[in-house]
Amino acid sequence: MASPAPSDPVVHPLRRLWAYATEFRRRIVTAVVATVLNKLFDIAPELLIGVAIDVVVRTDDSFVAQIFGVEDREQQLYVLAAITVVAWVLESVSQYVSDRMWRGLSQDLQHDLRMDAYRHVQDLDLAWFEDRASGRLLTILGDDVNQLERFLDVGASKIVLTATNVVAVGAVFLAISPTLALLAFVPIPVIIGGSLLFQRRLGPRYAAVREAAGRVGGLLGGNLGGIATIKAFGAERREAARVAGASAEYAAANRSAIALSSAFVPLIRMAILTGFVVTLVLGGKAALDGNLEVGLYSVLVFMTQRLLWPLTELGETLDLYQRGVASIRRILDLLDTPIGIRSGGRQLAAATPGAVRFDDVRFSYRPVPPGAAGPAPASDAVEDRLVLRGLDLDVPAGETHAIVGATGAGKSTVVKLLLRLYAPDAGTIAVDGAPVEELSLPSLRGAIGYVGQDTFLFDGTVADNLRYGAPDATDEQLRHAAELAEADAFVRDLPRGYETPVGERGVKLSGGQRQRLTIARALVRDPAILVLDEATSAVDNETEAAIQRSLLRVSRERTTIVIAHRLSTIRHAHRIHVLHEGRVVESGTHDELVAARGRYAALWAVQTGEVVGATG
Numbered sequence: 063m064a065s066p067a068p069s070d071p072v073v074h075p076l077r078r079l080w081a082y083a084t085e086f087r088r089r090i091v092t093a094v095v096a097t098v099l100n101k102l103f104d105i106a107p108e109l110l111i112g113v114a115i116d117v118v119v120r121t122d123d124s125f126v127a128q129i130f131g132v133e134d135r136e137q138q139l140y141v142l143a144a145i146t147v148v149a150w151v152l153e154s155v156s157q158y159v160s161d162r163m164w165r166g167l168s169q170d171l172q173h174d175l176r177m178d179a180y181r182h183v184q185d186l187d188l189a190w191f192e193d194r195a196s197g198r199l200l201t202i203l204g205d206d207v208n209q210l211e212r213f214l215d216v217g218a219s220k221i222v223l224t225a226t227n228v229v230a231v232g233a234v235f236l237a238i239s240p241t242l243a244l245l246a247f248v249p250i251p252v253i254i255g256g257s258l259l260f261q262r263r264l265g266p267r268y269a270a271v272r273e274a275a276g277r278v279g280g281l282l283g284g285n286l287g288g289i290a291t292i293k294a295f296g297a298e299r300r301e302a303a304r305v306a307g308a309s310a311e312y313a314a315a316n317r318s319a320i321a322l323s324s325a326f327v328p329l330i331r332m333a334i335l336t337g338f339v340v341t342l343v344l345g346g347k348a349a350l351d352g353n354l355e356v357g358l359y360s361v362l363v364f365m366t367q368r369l370l371w372p373l374t375e376l377g378e379t380l381d382l383y384q385r386g387v388a389s390i391r392r393i394l395d396l397l398d399t400p401i402g403i404r405s406g407g408r409q410l411a412a413a414t415p416g417a418v419r420f421d422d423v424r425f426s427y428r429p430v431p432p433g434a435a436g437p438a439p440a441s442d443a444v445e446d447r448l449v450l451r452g453l454d455l456d457v458p459a460g461e462t463h464a465i466v467g468a469t470g471a472g473k474s475t476v477v478k479l480l481l482r483l484y485a486p487d488a489g490t491i492a493v494d495g496a497p498v499e500e501l502s503l504p505s506l507r508g509a510i511g512y513v514g515q516d517t518f519l520f521d522g523t524v525a526d527n528l529r530y531g532a533p534d535a536t537d538e539q540l541r542h543a544a545e546l547a548e549a550d551a552f553v554r555d556l557p558r559g560y561e562t563p564v565g566e567r568g569v570k571l572s573g574g575q576r577q578r579l580t581i582a583r584a585l586v587r588d589p590a591i592l593v594l595d596e597a598t599s600a601v602d603n604e605t606e607a608a609i610q611r612s613l614l615r616v617s618r619e620r621t622t623i624v625i626a627h628r629l630s631t632i633r634h635a636h637r638i639h640v641l642h643e644g645r646v647v648e649s650g651t652h653d654e655l656v657a658a659r660g661r662y663a664a665l666w667a668v669q670t671g672e673v674v675g676a677t678g
């Protein structure tokens with residue numbers, strides 16, 4: 063979609079949608095025109111009935127006789143029949159066009175909006191996601207987009223139909239009898255006012271229904287995801303009772319909304335009755351007194367029905383409108399969320415050497431927004447929250463460096479900054495001399511093979527998962543990477559080898575198997591920089607030793623950054639950096655650091671069993 067939606071929340075959501083939907087404007091206008099024509103042809107038969115009565119009553123002085131110059135009554139009726147057929151056909155054609163247009167629009171627009179919103183969400187910063195429940199996002203991308211679809215499918219055309227109806231029928235009334243028009247229109251403000259009142263009172267009840275539906279959904283999602291824990295703790299009955307409670311609340315909320323909404327149409331019917339009776343009696347008297355043509359009288363009686371009946375649907379239409387508008391606002395607000403981390407313009411060469419450098423990098427997960435820092439005390443608070451406080455790191459191309467430190471020291475944060483999952487508050491991070499923010503995100507992330515602590519696999523086959531970062535990789539390349547990650551042997555033993563489905567999040571594999579596949583997945587890309595964050599923590603000692611040997615081989619050809627708690631796994635690194643309180647406090651080879659008798663030496667002593675005690 064070309065033009066961005068105006069981000070001013072004061073602008074009405076429909077105007078924002080209009081601004082967004084540049085490609086659809088012509089179709090929207092066509093749909094509106096078709097709907098207006100459809101309504102006009104739709105009320106034509108009532109007019110024609112009046113004209114027919116006019117023919118019967120006034121014969122050669124009739125309306126048809128005057129306009130078409132046909133004097134014979136039978137011929138006048140043929141003329142009328144011809145006009146009726148034409149009006150009927152045109153009504154059908156315009157209805158077809160109108161339906162096709164609105165339905166087509168609703169499909170295309172909902173598809174575009176959903177995809178734009180989804181793409182936008184994918185580009186948003188990780189920090190943004192951490193502040194939001196994924197359930198709410200799912201609601202916007204799912205329910206809200208569907209709500210917009212329903213509004214365009216049904217609501218928008220109903221609004222146009224109702225408006226056209228009031229204007230066209232009102233014009234007929236005014237032309238025939240201004241006094242009666244006034245009387246027939248009296249119920250309209252009552253109906254509209256009543257509808258709005260109903261809406262206002264129904265609104266909170268519908269909101270409660272949606273809220274309750276959200277709770278049921280959230281509970282079901284959480285329980286199905288944690289089914290193993292539920293079983294392990296024997297909590298099935300308790301959980302079933304919780305779901306039953308939430309489900310009953312949902313039903314109760316719905317019942318309360320239904321009780322009110324069911325009363326709407328009967329009440330509106332009373333208002334219509336008034337209008338109808340007034341037209342019937344007063345119009346009838348005028349006809350009897352000879353002040354109103356019989357044909358016109360019949361038109362008015364039919365028209366009152368025409369005018370007022372569609373208004374019974376006003377409540378439903380307003381409901382669709384309100385829900386649609388609320389959904390449009392939520393979707394467009396999401397689309398207007400600014401992207402913090404944008405792709406740069408520079409490309410890294412495919413065979414970039416992969417030197418990594420951090421210079422005086424400061425970072426906190428909760429940066430104080432500019433201008434919102436407030437007076438002096440804020441700076442202390444910010445200082446407290448800093449995870450990295452002036453980090454320097456120099457990893458020359460092709461070397462293997464390790465980062466160690468206590469849990470929570472900020473080791474994973476360092477590699478997340480390198481991947482630009484977050485942006486530093488100060489300092490620079492560069493790959494081969496290029497600041498990461500100047501690099502295109504795909505080329506930066508494409509140069510890094512990342513194996514995180516979270517061994518996330520997608521619901522697909524082993525081969526699908528291995529190809530995730532390199533869709534064009536050959537079977538041979540997959541096998542080679544799997545061999546390096548000590549995964550090939552167990553994959554071959556799986557029922558369908560590389561074509562075995564791994565299940566949602568890889569649940570059909572063991573923790574160690576998942577970990578080995580995530581390592582293989584990173585190696586398939588043959589990246590210039592390999593980042594291993596606790597990559598072997600879930601495998602047994604034997605497998606770990608085997609993976610170590612393979613990694614030693616692969617790390618010779620590329621820059622490797624390893625984060626590990628088990629120091630035995632990184633003792634051969636070119637350099638080891640000890641992270642403490644947001645800075646590198648010691649750097650050197652294993653032997654140098656042990657000899658220096660500092661923090662690293664203390665950690666090493668604990669792990670080799672020489673000393674038992676706390677370290678940090």
Ligand SMILES: Nc1ncnc2c1ncn2[C@@H]1O[C@H](COP(=O)(O)OP(=O)(O)OP(=O)(O)O)[C@@H](O)[C@H]1O
Nearest residue numbers: 192427428449467468469470471472473474475476
């Ligand atoms: N997304 C986040 N939002 C807020 N704070 C975070 C977030 N991720 C990490 N932190 C905090 O930042 C600090 C550093 O976390 P980090 O994951 O980098 O530590 P680590 O050294 O890798 O720890 P571990 O060895 O346990 O993996 C911790 O205090 C942690 O609580």
